[in-house]
Amino acid sequence: MNKIEPAFRPGGKLSKLESVYDGMETFLFTPNATSRTGAHIHDGNDLKRTMITVVVALLPALLFGMYNIGCQHYLAIGEDVGHFTKFVYGLLAMLPVIVVSYAVGLGIEFIGAQIHHKEIQEGFLVTGILIPLIVPINTPLWMTAIATAFAVIFAKEIFGGTGMNIFNVALITRAFLFFAYPSHMSGDAPFVKLDSAFGMGAGTPVEAFTGATPLGQVATSVGEPTMTNIVNHPISLFDAITGFIPGSPGETSMIAILIGAAILLITGIASWRIMCSVFVGGLGMAALVHLPALQSTTYPASMLDPVMQLCLGGFAFGAVFMATDPVTGARTKVGQYIYGLLIGVFAILIRVYNSGYPEGMMLAILLMNAFAPLIDHCVVSSNIKRRARRAAAKVKEG
Amino acid sequence: MSTVRLKKGFDINLLGAIDGNDIAFTAPSRSVAVVPDDFHGIIPRMEKKEGEHVAAGEPLYHDKNYEDIKVVSPVSGTVKEVRRGERRHIDAIIIVPDEGNDAVTHDIKGDAMQVLLASGLWVMLRQRPYDIVPVPGVRPRDIFVTAFDSAPLAPDLDIVLAGKREYIGKGIEVLARMTDGKVYIGVRENQSIDAPGAEVNTFVGPHPAGNAGVQVANTVPVNKGETVWTLDIVTLARIGELFTTGKVSHDTVVAINGEMVETPRYVQTVMGAELTTLLKGQVKGEAGESRIISGNVLTGVKVDADGWLRAPYRHITVIPENSKPDEFMGWASFSPKRFSLYRTFTTWLGGLKRPVSMDSRIKGGERAIVRTGEYDAMLPMDIYGEFLIKAIISGDIDKMEQLGIYEIAPEDFALAEFADTSKLELQHIVREGLDKLRAEMS
Numbered sequence: 001m002n003k004i005e006p007a008f009r010p011g012g013k014l015s016k017l018e019s020v021y022d023g024m025e026t027f028l029f030t031p032n033a034t035s036r037t038g039a040h041i042h043d044g045n046d047l048k049r050t051m052i053t054v055v056v057a058l059l060p061a062l063l064f065g066m067y068n069i070g071c072q073h074y075l076a077i078g079e080d081v082g083h084f085t086k087f088v089y090g091l092l093a094m095l096p097v098i099v100v101s102y103a104v105g106l107g108i109e110f111i112g113a114q115i116h117h118k119e120i121q122e123g124f125l126v127t128g129i130l131i132p133l134i135v136p137i138n139t140p141l142w143m144t145a146i147a148t149a150f151a152v153i154f155a156k157e158i159f160g161g162t163g164m165n166i167f168n169v170a171l172i173t174r175a176f177l178f179f180a181y182p183s184h185m186s187g188d189a190p191f192v193k194l195d196s197a198f199g200m201g202a203g204t205p206v207e208a209f210t211g212a213t214p215l216g217q218v219a220t221s222v223g224e225p226t227m228t229n230i231v232n233h234p235i236s237l238f239d240a241i242t243g244f245i246p247g248s249p250g251e252t253s254m255i256a257i258l259i260g261a262a263i264l265l266i267t268g269i270a271s272w273r274i275m276c277s278v279f280v281g282g283l284g285m286a287a288l289v290h291l292p293a294l295q296s297t298t299y300p301a302s303m304l305d306p307v308m309q310l311c312l313g314g315f316a317f318g319a320v321f322m323a324t325d326p327v328t329g330a331r332t333k334v335g336q337y338i339y340g341l342l343i344g345v346f347a348i349l350i351r352v353y354n355s356g357y358p359e360g361m362m363l364a365i366l367l368m369n370a371f372a373p374l375i376d377h378c379v380v381s382s383n384i385k386r387r388a389r390r391a392a393a394k395v396k397e398g
Numbered sequence: 399m400s401t402v403r404l405k406k407g408f409d410i411n412l413l414g415a416i417d418g419n420d421i422a423f424t425a426p427s428r429s430v431a432v433v434p435d436d437f438h439g440i441i442p443r444m445e446k447k448e449g450e451h452v453a454a455g456e457p458l459y460h461d462k463n464y465e466d467i468k469v470v471s472p473v474s475g476t477v478k479e480v481r482r483g484e485r486r487h488i489d490a491i492i493i494v495p496d497e498g499n500d501a502v503t504h505d506i507k508g509d510a511m512q513v514l515l516a517s518g519l520w521v522m523l524r525q526r527p528y529d530i531v532p533v534p535g536v537r538p539r540d541i542f543v544t545a546f547d548s549a550p551l552a553p554d555l556d557i558v559l560a561g562k563r564e565y566i567g568k569g570i571e572v573l574a575r576m577t578d579g580k581v582y583i584g585v586r587e588n589q590s591i592d593a594p595g596a597e598v599n600t601f602v603g604p605h606p607a608g609n610a611g612v613q614v615a616n617t618v619p620v621n622k623g624e625t626v627w628t629l630d631i632v633t634l635a636r637i638g639e640l641f642t643t644g645k646v647s648h649d650t651v652v653a654i655n656g657e658m659v660e661t662p663r664y665v666q667t668v669m670g671a672e673l674t675t676l677l678k679g680q681v682k683g684e685a686g687e688s689r690i691i692s693g694n695v696l697t698g699v700k701v702d703a704d705g706w707l708r709a710p711y712r713h714i715t716v717i718p719e720n721s722k723p724d725e726f727m728g729w730a731s732f733s734p735k736r737f738s739l740y741r742t743f744t745t746w747l748g749g750l751k752r753p754v755s756m757d758s759r760i761k762g763g764e765r766a767i768v769r770t771g772e773y774d775a776m777l778p779m780d781i782y783g784e785f786l787i788k789a790i791i792s793g794d795i796d797k798m799e800q801l802g803i804y805e806i807a808p809e810d811f812a813l814a815e816f817a818d819t820s821k822l823e824l825q826h827i828v829r830e831g832l833d834k835l836r837a838e839m840s
Contacts, residue, residue, distance in 0.1 A: 026763060030728030034719055034758040038808075038825035039815040040695045041410070041550075041717065044738035044745070046762025048729035050769065050819055053742045119763050163766025163820070267741045271770060331770045331784060380785050384800040387780075391621035 019113040023120035047162075050269055051122040057263035058129050058321065060256040065249030066090030069137055070201075072192045072246055076211070076230055077203030085201075092197035094249060097132040100141050104148040105131070112157045123162030123169075123327075124152070130170035130321065133250025134314065134362075136190030139177060143184065147176040167369045168328045171362055178362070191246040192230055208232045213247045214240070215313045215351070218301050219358035225300040240311035251317040261320040270324035273336035274343075278319035281344025282310050289352050301352040315347055318361035328369045332379040339375055343368045402616045404603030406778040407813060408739060410550040412695065412717070413753045414656040419557055421651055421664045424678070427671040430473050431490045431706035432458055437521040439530025440467060442488050446477050453500035455518060455646050458491050464534050470518030472648035472669040474500035490706065493670075503644045510572050514637065517646050522633040522710070526611065526620045528836045529807035529829075538627045540579035540618060543596070545631040546586040548608030549694035549812075551715055553653030556589070557664055558632050558712050560651050563592075565638030566631070570595045572641050573627075573634070583631070584613035591631075603778065611810040615779040620805045630710065652707060654680065656695075656716040657755050658688040669711040674704055681716055689758045691715045696812035697825070718757040728761065739817055765820040773824075776814040779805060783814060787824060790831030795838055798831055808832070 008021035027048070035042065070086025073093075105124045113120045135144055151172040156165045178185045192211040196202040212220075214227040214235055227235040230246055239245050243253025251257075264270035286306035288294065295302045301309075310316060323329060323343050330339035343364050350360025357363070434442045441462035446452055452475060457468035471477075475495040483489045504513050514520045515534060525532040532538070546555055573581050574595055581596040586608070591598060599617055601607040610628035620626055632650075640646050648669045655662035660680045667676060673690065681688055681703070691698040692708035695715050699708055707714065722728075728736065734744045737754045745754075773783030781802045789797035808825035815824040 027729075028727060030722070030725035030759065030761055031763065032720055032723055033760050034689070035760050038823050039812050040689060040691055040698065040700065040715075040758045041412075041756040041816055042760050042762070042821065043740070043817050043819070044728075044731070044736040044743055044761050045740045045819050046729060046821065047765045047768060047819055048762065049742050052729065121765060161766070163768045269742065269769070326768055326770045327766075329770075332782065333771065336770075376785075380782050380801070383780065383782055383802075387621070387800065387802055390619065391623070394621050394624070 019120050020110055047122050051125040053267050053269055054126045055129055057260040060259040061133060061250040061253065062129065064243060064253045064256040065133060066094050068243055068252055069093050069193055069249060071244055072230060073201055076192050076194055076205045076209050078206040079203060089197055089201045092200055093137060093193050094132055096141055097135065097144060100145050101131040101148055102128040104145045105152050108149060108152045112161065121162035127169045131173050134170060134174050134248050135177060136185065136248055137193045138190045139184060143177060143181055147173045150176050163327055165327060167366055168322055168325050171322055171366055174362055175366060206231060211246060214245055215358040218304060221300045225303055237308055237311060240308060248314065251314040254311050254316055257316045257320050271336050273333060274324045274329055274340040275319055277337045277340030278323050278344045279310065281341035282315055282348050285345045285348035286310065289348065299352050309348060313359045314361040318365055322365050328372065330372045330375045332376050335375040335379045339368055339372055399598050401600040401602060404601060404607050404778040406775055407604040407606050408776065409604040411751055411753045412550050413755050414659055414662050415551060416653060416655050416662040416664060421666050423666050425675055427668060427675050429478065429492055429494050429672050430668060430670040431492045432469060432670055433490050433708055434488050436709035437469060437531050440521065444480060448477050448480055450477050452477060452493060453502050454648060455502035466515040466534055467520055467531065468516055468518055469521055474498050501645055504640065506641050506644050510575055517640050519633065519637055519640060519646060522629060524628045526614065526626050526628065527804035528832045532627055536625050538577045539624045541573050541577050541581045541627045542610055542614050543581065543583045543629055543631055543634050544608055544610050544613060545583055545591055546589060546608045548605040549696055551655050552694050553713050555631050558651045559635055562635035562639060565635045565642055567594055567638065568642050569634040569638030572637055582617055606810060606813055609810055611805060611807050612778050615805050622799060622804055632712065650711045652712055652714060654714045658682045658716040658718055671707045673701060673706060676707065687719055688716050689719045696816060697809045720759055721755065721757040760821050762821045764822060767820050769819050772817055772819060773814040776817050777810060781805065787827055790827050795835060798835060803831060803835060
């Protein structure tokens, strides 16, 4: 590395790639820089490690998501194949999405870093893997590319890059897709990949096939909601927990998500305050709308069992990986409880009472992203007031 | 007397602690230096020129704004050099001691404050707000004395006090006259102290429990418009000695420790002593492999091997500069030796209390603040550290005041700076904030 370094410094042939060089060097070697001012020793942890740990926490959901894509695909075309085949199919189906997400996102970050002559920052490591996990598998790649570019530029770079954004970048990607291409994002089509992946698994769907997610079925059902899998077998809570149901790749399996949650909580990266209060808020709200007096066939989702509510759709995934994003969430301890609770409450509210949109988690988190600074402001204000009162009391005394 | 239990903070257990309480003697220092940067808030105006003779305790320079504030020579000798840096900034005043024992004797019957100002002990005091040498004429609300140092590898102040314990009572008596409030002394658990006239509070908990700012904030916090003084117990004893004998003692006991020290030990020497004498044969490895710090690893200053002992003249730590050059993919390390408070690394599995080796690498690039609550966990005060730091960075004076900048000193954020995942220079940021506020207020 040291041999090729001069070419990248100002004046060198490749000075336009200086940020890229620095990025690679600090990725491969811990910086040798020693402290100049202040503390002489520093903790071993840095943002790279933090972000990588989140990526590791996402791996169970990612691997299961790949496997489930295969499961759903072969179920849809009525073929019985081995587990390995299913996984490979899913892997091939997801790989292009991951590549597009990283290529577009990191590409923009690299350019941004070079323009501002800053170091490349790690934020997109996590966003880049979140995007394939929350974007429906059948979304055309060009849409994902546009949405990612939009999110990285308008939700992150214009606010100043990693650590400065107000809204969760991955969710902005999803929201952009949802509002820009609504027809691709709902109904039967998006969640089960039917065509072949790199020539693998070609076939036509069986007759009974229906690709809607359980929540989608609930939203459009008349009377007592029924949920079936893609070949019309009923879905139980057990299916929702193991995750062999249609949905965005990362969101279906409670087990995979909870493994990720455990990693985030043990390493202390995610705030347990936020995570727990999202579940508490969601459970409370789901129980409330499930009260006999409030259940109604006009709002079929109100007839869902509260626990089932939390296990379906993106609720758990959002609670564990999205709501806990420290940059866009509340930063004070008290604020985190409020923030989490309201996300849970709003997610269920939107699900139940907005029949146009069967899934409320994305909008709930984005909404609370916007309110997080306000919540923090209120909490910090109480500290400010306490200090002012203390000073005032002192003046009186004196 | 009350006991304050502090939960926040952390004791970093570094390798190279001192075994035993013995105090060694070294050869007399061939030169002694006073570094004006050690006394923040003072703009030096020289009273002595190069080549002139000074007695121990005789002023070398005074403050531009308050001429009564004197900084004195710790030894009798000749001013060898007034070393200047950029824009004629005085980097150090170097004195070569002579055989004579010329020392200034003060008339202790006079006004106590004038005696203190002239003795050179005044500049050992600090005031909040701003963490500067106190402004004469402002009567402090209270005076806080810290009787222990909780920083990593910090010396036991009971040992540094050595034979000066008997002067504590006199010191309290003198200080009590300078405030309408109380003289508080903060001790750690099981530390006995005979302090008539002072209110003694016990602080139980990890570093920074020994920081003056933490002790003030957990006793009677500083409000806007108030001033308190802070000092350590050793300075208190020196003040007591001055008002008993009329002379200032410039002797000091220094803890020399750290991973790169051959035999960590306490050494008896003089304030501002040269390190070549103090560290002779004591530093392991080649030159450049170790970092010599006057003070502790969190708040001390980096000094050259041919430099001098800096205020508060009681601690030298030597740690490796870079023990693992070009570490390959350090962020992916599973090694329990890569010390981290956080459970993203594996150190915690073996316990965080074991003695660890730490070098001076920053181990990461500077980033925006991402993780939450890191500063608060290291700051046992009723302050939202992260929001205060953001207010300082954005230069919002009102917010700084509202969030409690009057209560803090850079050292209070030292542990947070160590723990910060985003590797921000918090002490530097706080210092700039305090200076800016002071400029704005005057």
